[in-house]
Amino acid sequence: MFIPFDELQKKANEDYYRKKAGIYSDFKTFGSCEKISLANALEFSSKAEKWDGEILVYEFGVGNGMFAFNFLKNLPEDIISDVSYFLCDISEKALSNAEKNLKKFNVHTVLCDASDSPDFIKSANYIRINELYDDLPSKIFINEKGPEEVFFNEKLERKTIPAENKFIGKMPEGYLIPMNFTAVYHFEKCKEKLTEGGYIDVFDYGFSSKKEITEHPEEEWNNSVIRKFKGQITVDVNFMLFNGKTEPQKDYAERILEKKLYYAELEQLDYLTEKEAKEKTSELIKHGYPRDFIESGIEEKDEYFHLMAKT
Numbered sequence: 666m667f668i669p670f671d672e673l674q675k676k677a678n679e680d681y682y683r684k685k686a687g688i689y690s691d692f693k694t695f696g697s698c699e700k701i702s703l704a705n706a707l708e709f710s711s712k713a714e715k716w717d718g719e720i721l722v723y724e725f726g727v728g729n730g731m732f733a734f735n736f737l738k739n740l741p742e743d744i745i746s747d748v749s750y751f752l753c754d755i756s757e758k759a760l761s762n763a764e765k766n767l768k769k770f771n772v773h774t775v776l777c778d779a780s781d782s783p784d785f786i787k788s789a790n791y792i793r794i795n796e797l798y799d800d801l802p803s804k805i806f807i808n809e810k811g812p813e814e815v816f817f818n819e820k821l822e823r824k825t826i827p828a829e830n831k832f833i834g835k836m837p838e839g840y841l842i843p844m845n846f847t848a849v850y851h852f853e854k855c856k857e858k859l860t861e862g863g864y865i866d867v868f869d870y871g872f873s874s875k876k877e878i879t880e881h882p883e884e885e886w887n888n889s890v891i892r893k894f895k896g897q898i899t900v901d902v903n904f905m906l907f908n909g910k911t912e913p914q915k916d917y918a919e920r921i922l923e924k925k926l927y928y929a930e931l932e933q934l935d936y937l938t939e940k941e942a943k944e945k946t947s948e949l950i951k952h953g954y955p956r957d958f959i960e961s962g963i964e965e966k967d968e969y970f971h972l973m974a975k976t
Contacts, residue, residue: 667816671802674898681897682756692894696728700936702735704921713744720747726797727752730763737770786858792865798848799899806833839883843900864975871902909974917971927963
């Protein structure tokens with residue numbers, strides 16, 4: 666049976682995340698990358714000095730808790746004493762495990778579905794979202810015989826039906842284009858919860874321009890824009906849909922940390938300085954990097970972006 670992609674993705678991912686606690690054996694993420702969380706902590710600290718009283722921080726999609734841990738451990742003592750940190754996730758198991766890993770910090774858990782409006786938030790100084798929006802239900806369209814919506818079956822075979830969509834009519838012909846309507850809805854609702862001076866950081870993989878689409882041959886793009894990992898289904902995030910400032914994730918980290926960084930796929934995804942890359946030569950070789958590539962300075966492009974919005 667062929668159904669809209671958002672329906673297929675929602676059912677698959679709800680089943681996957683509600684049943685699993687340890688997800689990082691199935692796929693690699695930047696959730697444990699300390700460089701991103703350190704950059705977050707430095708920028709947050711400079712803003713937090715202007716806030717009075719309790720500082721409310723919400724994180725959606727908590728993983729194993731390391732994204733929160735690396736952020737909280739890098740906050741100055743005078744700021745962290747005012748921080749109440751809320752872990753928000755659809756998985757009770759993930760929340761329970763993350764809470765144990767963060768027991769030395771003032772954390773609270775919220776069982777919720779990011780597909781819904783975050784009405785439990787009354788106000789927030791800061792909202793962090795890492796590699797969640799690629800999981801949220803997304804429509805898929807294609808500009809072929811005019812705009813068409815793409816329906817899928819469980820084998821990810823597809824068929825199309827005519828659809829009205831002005832955005833898709835402007836996209837390159839023959840390419841599958843995700844329309845992450847649920848993620849955009851969540852992002853806009855989160856923006857409404859921000860206090861004066863508050864802001865949101867979103868990190869995820871995807872694309873931010875038509876050029877990034879057509880850099881890939883049509884077949885290559887269409888075979889990679891949707892990914893299936895042991896029952897979980899993810900799709901590239903279309904950052905062109907969001908009302909916020911978008912930049913490459915690595916550029917964000919380099920700008921805040923004031924260091925040149927290199928993308929590396931190890932046990933998980935990470936950014937390394939040149940010195941760290943040389944220190945990890947044997948580990949990098951184990952993960953398929955040639956020695957001369959490491960010694961010449963790893964220069965590999967990733968497709969991760971940082972999206973930010975503020976009041």
